[in-house]
Amino acid sequence: MSKITPIAAAVAAASLFLVAGQGTAQQAPAATQGAAPAKPAATAPDATGVKRPEPLKKRAPDKAAPQTEVLIMDSQGIRMAPANVSAQMLAEYLILESAGFDLSQATQEGTTGKDRLVQDDIQKLCSLGKGQQLDPKAAQKVSEIATASIKYPEGGIKLGDWKKGRDLAWSGFGFRTAHNPDDHSKQQPGANCYNCHQLATDRTGGTIGPPLTSYGKLRGNSEEILKYTYGVIYNAHAFFPCTNMPRMGARNILTQEQIADVMAYLFDPASPVNTSAMSGMSGM
Amino acid sequence: MLKKVLLSLPIALAVTGAIAAQAPEDVLDRLVTKAGNPAYLTQSPQNRMMMPDNPAYMVADDGEKLFKEKRGPKNASLEECDFGEGPGVIKGAYVELPRYFPDTGKVMDLESRLIYCMKTLQGFTDNDQQIKKRHGNDSDMMKLQTYIAMQSNGMPWNPPLSHPLEKAMRDAGEVMFYRRAGKMDFACSTCHAATGLRIRASVLPNKDVPEEWTKAISWPAFRVGQDNVRSSQHRLLECLWQMRYPNIKPGSDASIALISFWTDAARGQPAILPDMKR
Numbered sequence: 030m031s032k033i034t035p036i037a038a039a040v041a042a043a044s045l046f047l048v049a050g051q052g053t054a055q056q057a058p059a060a061t062q063g064a065a066p067a068k069p070a071a072t073a074p075d076a077t078g079v080k081r082p083e084p085l086k087k088r089a090p091d092k093a094a095p096q097t098e099v100l101i102m103d104s105q106g107i108r109m110a111p112a113n114v115s116a117q118m119l120a121e122y123l124i125l126e127s128a129g130f131d132l133s134q135a136t137q138e139g140t141t142g143k144d145r146l147v148q149d150d151i152q153k154l155c156s157l158g159k160g161q162q163l164d165p166k167a168a169q170k171v172s173e174i175a176t177a178s179i180k181y182p183e184g185g186i187k188l189g190d191w192k193k194g195r196d197l198a199w200s201g202f203g204f205r206t207a208h209n210p211d212d213h214s215k216q217q218p219g220a221n222c223y224n225c226h227q228l229a230t231d232r233t234g235g236t237i238g239p240p241l242t243s244y245g246k247l248r249g250n251s252e253e254i255l256k257y258t259y260g261v262i263y264n265a266h267a268f269f270p271c272t273n274m275p276r277m278g279a280r281n282i283l284t285q286e287q288i289a290d291v292m293a294y295l296f297d298p299a300s301p302v303n304t305s306a307m308s309g310m311s312g313m
Numbered sequence: 314m315l316k317k318v319l320l321s322l323p324i325a326l327a328v329t330g331a332i333a334a335q336a337p338e339d340v341l342d343r344l345v346t347k348a349g350n351p352a353y354l355t356q357s358p359q360n361r362m363m364m365p366d367n368p369a370y371m372v373a374d375d376g377e378k379l380f381k382e383k384r385g386p387k388n389a390s391l392e393e394c395d396f397g398e399g400p401g402v403i404k405g406a407y408v409e410l411p412r413y414f415p416d417t418g419k420v421m422d423l424e425s426r427l428i429y430c431m432k433t434l435q436g437f438t439d440n441d442q443q444i445k446k447r448h449g450n451d452s453d454m455m456k457l458q459t460y461i462a463m464q465s466n467g468m469p470w471n472p473p474l475s476h477p478l479e480k481a482m483r484d485a486g487e488v489m490f491y492r493r494a495g496k497m498d499f500a501c502s503t504c505h506a507a508t509g510l511r512i513r514a515s516v517l518p519n520k521d522v523p524e525e526w527t528k529a530i531s532w533p534a535f536r537v538g539q540d541n542v543r544s545s546q547h548r549l550l551e552c553l554w555q556m557r558y559p560n561i562k563p564g565s566d567a568s569i570a571l572i573s574f575w576t577d578a579a580r581g582q583p584a585i586l587p588d589m590k591r
Contacts (some may be wrong), residue, residue: 114481116481116484119481119482119485119488119570120485120492120570123485123565123566123570124492124494127565127566128565129562129566130558130559130560130561130565130567131559131560138496142558142559142560143559145558145559146559147494151498152492152498155493155498156492156493156500157491158491159487159491204496204497205555206554206557206558207553207558207560208554208560209554221497223513224512224513233513234513235512236510237503237510273498275496275497275498275499276498280496280498
């Protein structure tokens with residue numbers, strides 16, 4: 030018959046944990062400690078009302094199993110039991126406890142792979158499933174956390190060197206680990222701007238973020254707009270809760286000096302961002 | 314590169330001739346029409362033109378030989394391997410993976426099932442190059458995967474969800490798809506939940522448009538920029554690298570949960586095998 034698998038074991042542990050919550054078992058297994066409480070499976074198809082098409086072919090009956098049950102493994106061996114494990118619990122198990130990822134892998138910032146995978150508050154609040162809207166209370170919380178994280182430079186915001194900023198904006202290097210870790214001793218991490226934004230029009234930028242061509246030309250360089258822009262680069266969630274934009278300052282991806290250089294690229298009248306022709310740009 | 318393509322021409326013609334009704338470029342063309350010329354499917358006319366001469370055919374040709382050859386300490390071929398449709402049946406098997414296998418108690422994808430058969434039927438171990446080397450045109454793994462997957466060209470993705478573990482894995486994969494983490498807070502959905510978005514010049518496929526998504530998940534595909542045939546597991550590896558995640562273990566349950574979800578998202582759409590990508 031079936032062999033014991035890590036997943037089956039996790040499902041079993043989680044099932045027992047839930048049973049324990051109902052007062053019918055003595056102890057919750059250690060494997061479930063630290064697991065998120067069983068929230069309603071908001072991203073599960075049943076909850077979102079998304080109907081997947083039926084399988085095109087009928088499976089052979091001997092391969093099918095009862096629809097309402099999940100394979101579990103416990104002291105009684107492998108058997109089928111009621112499905113009590115949320116997709117969230119299984120996902121957390123697969124990511125953090127099943128040895129699916131190299132949790133001890135060294136990162137460039139001196140932490141481990143596990144630190145990259147464990148979610149902080151903003152990541153948790155912003156992991157929205159298909160069709161799931163950010164509720165206003167969560168949005169406010171995200172914005173508050175983000176606002177509190179922003180550290181403005183002592184002595185006010187000054188623009189750096191737009192040429193250095195251009196190189197940073199173009200570079201997608203840095204902090205990649207996995208099978209081919211970026212070596213920061215050979216090259217400094219970039220700001221990744223062009224991955225998602227069109228800036229100067231001499232190079233092709235992505236469209237995940239809004240186009241920023243003529244950024245300074247359109248907005249001027251008042252203290253207010255400089256402070257706002259610094260904040261957006263540092264932690265954009267303060268202004269756009271659950272934005273896709275990485276928290277370049279709050280997560281120590283860029284230094285304050287590098288942010289100043291990127292800002293010079295955005296604001297300096299001599300920067301190609303502000304000297305580029307805007308014709309043909311969409312979405313402005 | 315060009316020389317390689319020219320060398321592959323006679324073989325490619327022979328192979329495409331045999332499956333003319335099912336040529337992957339025809340599958341793609343029909344999808345392009347049906348979906349109204351979406352940017353993702355049409356972004357590389359050059360690749361579309363080269364599809365009849367896809368170097369992946371050469372890799373698959375080697376794979377067919379390896380599949381039928383008696384190999385390993387047990388001197389056996391892979392012709393008795395059960396990919397879910399019964400021993401030796403590979404036609405249509407790939408589009409119904411990942412699936413639950415009672416003999417292992419696990420949900421397995423093509424790569425993990427292939428390795429299981431190479432171990433149990435042929436006697437190879439994890440330390441043998443035949444299993445250890447997962448990537449590259451010259452790897453047994455990619456030769457075999459390309460050959461096996463190609464036997465599902467044009468067939469609709471239809472991974473079974475009748476077993477509770479299949480459904481549990483698919484649903485966990487969905488959570489993982491939307492779960493933000495890493496140095497830059499990325500989830501799969503950061504790039505793959507809208508249509509027509511670009512990373513720099515590359516148009517991204519939308520998981521919610523199955524006609525686009527089937528091309529996105531049609532691996533093995535020859536990646537022109539890498540001059541190699543690549544697998545689903547390789548695609549996953551590279552996405553997670555860009556996402557600033559730590560290394561994922563090939564064939565891990567975490568990887569198969571994601572592949573289960575992404576295959577389900579293309580359900581009903583025809584597979585393009587082998588595909589050619591940028």
